[in-house]
Amino acid sequence: MARLVMKFGGTSVADIERIRNVARHVKREIGAGHEVAVVVSAMSGKTNELVAWCRDGAPLHDAREYDAVVSSGEQVTAGLLAIVLEGMGVNARSWQGWQLPILTSNAHGTARILDINGGELVKRFKERKEVAVIAGFQGMHKETGRITTLGRGGSDTSAVAVAAAIQAERCDIYTDVDGVYTTDPRVVPRAQRLPKIAYEEMLELASLGAKVMQVRSVELGMVHNVRIFVRSSFEKPEDIDPHGTPPGTLICGEEEIVEQQVVSGIAFSKDEAQISVRSVQDKPGVAAAIFGPLADANINVDMIVQNVSSDGATTDLTFTVPASDYQRATDVLAKSRGEIGYERLDRATDIAKISVIGIGMRSHAGVAAQAFKALAEKGINIRAITTSEIKFSLLIDAIYTELAVRTLHSLYDLDK
Ligand code: ASP
Ligand code: MG
Helix, strand or coil: CCEEEEEECHHHHCCHHHHHHHHHHHHHHHHCCCEEEEEECCCCCHHHHHHHHHHHHCCCCCHHHHHHHHCHHHHHHHHHHHHHHHHCCCCEEEECHHHCCEEECCCCCCCCEEEECCHHHHHHHHHHCCEEEEECCEEEECCCCCEEECCCCCHHHHHHHHHHHCCCCEEEEEECCCCCECCCCCCCCCCCECCEEEHHHHHHHHHCCCCCCCHHHHHHHHHHCCCEEEEECCCCHHHCCCCCCCCCEEEECHHHCCCCCCCCEEEEEEEEEEEEEEEEECCCCHHHHHHHHHHHCCCCCCCEEECCCCCCCEEEEEEEEEHHHHHHHHHHHHHCHHHHCCCEEEEEEEEEEEEEECHHHHHCCCHHHHHHHHHHHCCCCCCEEEEECCEEEEEEEHHHHHHHHHHHHHHCCCCC
């Protein structure tokens, strides 16, 4: 017998028929003798609709009321799933965030979970064999008692937090993909599903836009050592052996990964823009004059390259920002031109960032060098490079994105 959290996203609970399908997945695990807490999202599209209603009501609205409105989608699906489970003869009850309670910070709209009381759930597993159906995405502010939400995609984080609170053996994320892949299968048809991936690698992949899970949920999993299993909700519930190993990807600590590859995955993003600040003084304080105002404007700067000046007097500074912040970034720099003192700004928007990720890089030298050579052979120019312990990223012209990703995918033996 195991204790499990099962999380179902919006597409998996999009209508009553699919909720019935979810209930059959739950019933299968209960039938196998497991203790189950389910965490659900709102029906797909529902949260967007609720957000739009708030904006329509008043463009500038009270974030506390926004949370009161947008948290309601999950209330509906939690109640419905409990109804369907009961109808199938499975003992179940729904829980809203404030009922458990799931206590959070007061950052309405992006609240952080502070504490969950899992005691009552565990008691009910034991005494009544009751399934807990928990509304994801929502909590309650510790002091004011008001409803909070955790940011878009937040029910992943609810699920992982509940798993930590009840010391579940695993947190199963049922979703519309059957796992985490070495790269996007639409770009590389030979992309492989990874049987396991380390938290740190998943964090890199997730923050680079492999949109499988909310980044914060992976962080939380890492901190509390919650084993997270990404699997498909569209498999027939009855075809799955609850004691077997279904297809999916386990996100876990690296000690659990025996056959570690040097490279685990390749992520890419075309949503980048590059800005070069030309001929700034090569003296203390210039980088602060450039990046201070960008930080104040909440613009996330990513790759930074500064050249050594040839004349000892001036140099160039190049960096990337999200494409959506590009216009704002150039406006901010234009405004600070007096303090920075540059000659001109050069910019490129048709660029892509390719990132190669693997904890094996810690113990292998020359991993990035192989990539430089392989891309050079394809005539692909590299505009900027950054490296960290388990990742390196390359900036290239966007038209070469697919070619570069495929080339690197083969280079690191991920095609198998
Ligand atoms: N329903 C919320 C959203 O759409 C939370 C979630 O689905 O994870 O963002
Ligand atoms: Mg989601």
